[in-house]
Amino acid sequence: xxxxxxxxxxxxxxxxxxxxxxxxxxxxxxxxxxxxxxxxxxxxxxxxxxxxxxxxxxxxxxxxxxxxxxxxxxxxxxxxxxxxxxxxxxxxxxxxxxxxxxxxxxxxxxxxxxxxxxxxxxxxxxxxxxxxxxxxxxxxxxxxxxxxxxxxxxxxxxxxxxxxxxxxxxxxxxxxxxxxxxxxxxxxxxxxxxxxxxxxxxxxxxxxxxxxxxxxxxxxxxxx
Amino acid sequence: xxxxxxxxxxxxxxxxxxxxxxxxxxxxxxxxxxxxxxxxxxxxxxxxxxxxxxxxxxxxxxxxxxxxxxxxxxxxxxxxxxxxxxxxxxxxxxxxxxxxxxxxxxxxxxxxxxxxxxxxxxxxxxxxxxxxxxxxxxxxxxxxxxxxxxxxxxxxxxxxxxxxxxxxxxxxxxxxxxxxxxxxxxxxxxxxxxxxxxxxxxxxxxxxxxxxxxxxxxxxxxxx
Numbered sequence: 001x002x003x004x005x006x007x008x009x010x011x012x013x014x015x016x017x018x019x020x021x022x023x024x025x026x027x028x029x030x031x032x033x034x035x036x037x038x039x040x041x042x043x044x045x046x047x048x049x050x051x052x053x054x055x056x057x058x059x060x061x062x063x064x065x066x067x068x069x070x071x072x073x074x075x076x077x078x079x080x081x082x083x084x085x086x087x088x089x090x091x092x093x094x095x096x097x098x099x100x101x102x103x104x105x106x107x108x109x110x111x112x113x114x115x116x117x118x119x120x121x122x123x124x125x126x127x128x129x130x131x132x133x134x135x136x137x138x139x140x141x142x143x144x145x146x147x148x149x150x151x152x153x154x155x156x157x158x159x160x161x162x163x164x165x166x167x168x169x170x171x172x173x174x175x176x177x178x179x180x181x182x183x184x185x186x187x188x189x190x191x192x193x194x195x196x197x198x199x200x201x202x203x204x205x206x207x208x209x210x211x212x213x214x215x216x217x218x219x220x221x222x223x224x
Numbered sequence: 225x226x227x228x229x230x231x232x233x234x235x236x237x238x239x240x241x242x243x244x245x246x247x248x249x250x251x252x253x254x255x256x257x258x259x260x261x262x263x264x265x266x267x268x269x270x271x272x273x274x275x276x277x278x279x280x281x282x283x284x285x286x287x288x289x290x291x292x293x294x295x296x297x298x299x300x301x302x303x304x305x306x307x308x309x310x311x312x313x314x315x316x317x318x319x320x321x322x323x324x325x326x327x328x329x330x331x332x333x334x335x336x337x338x339x340x341x342x343x344x345x346x347x348x349x350x351x352x353x354x355x356x357x358x359x360x361x362x363x364x365x366x367x368x369x370x371x372x373x374x375x376x377x378x379x380x381x382x383x384x385x386x387x388x389x390x391x392x393x394x395x396x397x398x399x400x401x402x403x404x405x406x407x408x409x410x411x412x413x414x415x416x417x418x419x420x421x422x423x424x425x426x427x428x429x430x431x432x433x434x435x436x437x438x439x440x441x442x443x444x445x446x447x448x
Contacts, residue, residue, distance in 0.1 A: 022439050026432035030414070053416075089435045090442035108332035109430075114414070120434060159441065184441035186434060190254070190338070192277075200440035202433050206333075208250035209426050210344060210410060211313045215246050216424035217383065217408035218314035 017065050024062055025085055027052070032082040044075040094119045096158045097186075100173055101165035102127035102135075102143045105188060109162060110137045123156050128169075153180045160184045167191045241289050248286055249313055251276070256306040268299040318343045320382045321410075324397055325389035326351035326359075326367045329412060333386060334361045347380050352393075377404045384408040391415045 031052055035043060045063075049056040063069050069084060070076040086092055097115075099106045102125040109115075110122050125143045127133070132143045144152065152158070161182045163170055170189030177185060184200045187193055193201055255276055259267060269287075273280040287293050290312055294300040310316055321339075323330045326349040333339075334346050340363075349367045351357070359367045368376065376382070385406045387394055394413030401409060408424045411417055417425055 022436055023432075025439065026429070026435040027416075029435065030429075030432070088439065090438040091435065095438060104332035104335040108328035111328040112430075114431060115434060118431065118435070120438075160437065183444065184437050186437050192251075198444055200437055200444060202437040202440070204428065204430065204433055205250070205254075206336075206428065207338060207342065208247075208254070209428055210339060211250040211253065211315065211342070212246055213384065213408050213410050213424055213426040214314040214319060214344075215249065215312065216426070220407060220422055220424060 021062050021065055025089055028059075028062070029082065029085045029089060029091075032078055032085065035078045036082055040078050042075040043078055045070070048076070091119055094121055095160050096156060097122045097160045097162055098149075098152065098156075098158050099125040099162040099164060100127075100146075100149070100177070101125075101163060101169075101189075102129070102132050103164060106162070106164035107137060109164065110141050113138070120160070122162075123158060124152055126152075149176070150180050153177070153182065158182065160186060162186045162188070163193075164188045245286050245289055249309055252283075252286070253306065253309045253313060253315075256302055256309065259302045260306055264302050266299045267302055269294070272300070315343055318345055319384050320380060321346045321384045321386055322373075322376065322380075322382050323349040323386040323388060324351075324370075324373065324401070325349075325387065325393075325413075326353070326356050327388060330386070330388035331361060333388065334365050337362070344384070346386075347382060348376055350376075373400070374404050377401070377406065382406065384410060386410045386412070387417075388412045 031048070045056040045059045049059055052059075060068075060070075066084070066088060069081050083092075097120055099110055099122060102110075106125055106127070110125055115122065122141055124141060125137070126146050126149050127143055128146050130145070133145050135143045137143070153161075159182070161177045161184070163173060163185060165173055167190045170187070170191050171193065174185060174187075174193045174195055178195050178199055183198065185193060185195065185202075187201055187203045188206070190205060190207055192203070195201060255272070269280040269283045273283055276283075284292075284294075290308070293305050293308055307316075321344055323334055323346060326334075330349055330351070334349055339346065346365055348365060349361070350370050350373050351367055352370050354369070356367045357369050361367070377385075383406070385401045385408070387397060387409060389397055391414045394411070394415050395417065398409060398411075398417045398419055402419050402423055407422065409417060409419065409426075411425055411427045412430070414429060414431055416427070419425060
């Protein structure tokens, strides 16, 4: 189980590459995408470091975990590096997602088109609320009753479940998802899940993030 | 500027308390809230550590940054500790928020009631889209034209701005917010902001989080 806010809360698993490095990969990928869009073909670790506001040594160390990517003195080939990081992140294949909990946040995520560009295809939403059943969102994505969840997972090759449920339902639901073979949970519920070690979890605890912002704002104010 | 995904990307500021410790405070606060709800009056660092799946030594170290809170041998008084952490996080006072960008995510956040319970009061949304102007969300929160942003900030004692804009508009908008005295930005735009050092920023880069999940899922699959 991994937490985007604090991986170091959890006992670190035996992995070759630390979660701190993994956390930085999407940011590299984002900056390389921008460079590609700007038509930049090569970039040195120094130039990239200035742009990203990190040290060149950090960049080289991070990339060395994956074989380095670059030729000394020539800089990195932007498109190659972009494609390699995409592969490392598993973005070279499509992922089928379901969203469990079709409230404001669940529907907002379903309507957000950018995930699809990266190969994350939202297949369906599920909710207990009968008034929502049958409602169709953009691109024909439908909201189904919770009772259809298990069949849908089995029949649609779903690999990622997004949990946008209230805290109370999240634990029970995550067990059901795991029992039906889900190996990755993107958890927006305001609670920590308790799942087997072979299930990947990323928590997005929005309230925690807002409280951290409040702390940092307050601290600056206290200083004045 | 602080990033919920990787504070260590940024040059660490001179602070007494590291962002790693700060990141853990909301989680303590969440668990203590649950304990309070369950009627638990006292808890030892050992009991809390089992519940939170961290070491008791980590808990004691974290709390020592704030004076310790506990009496040796007696455990922590749950309500006292909850209230103290609330104060540290700045939750003992109300925060007035605006949301800039009233698309799916902006409206979903505005409709999410739980922030208000913690004292984060959403006062208004702003958007360029004229079709949205005047629309009223739950609790009478209204969507205004972007042209009214600056006046609204000045007249309504706003301290936190939530950015739920596309990447392209986010940089320009953050400058405008800072020029008008905003000291805290909760940034959901898919880009890093460039703001003065006295402005607190918390990034919620949802795509980055999803990519990290994809990596961790893939890595487990590769092992099989």
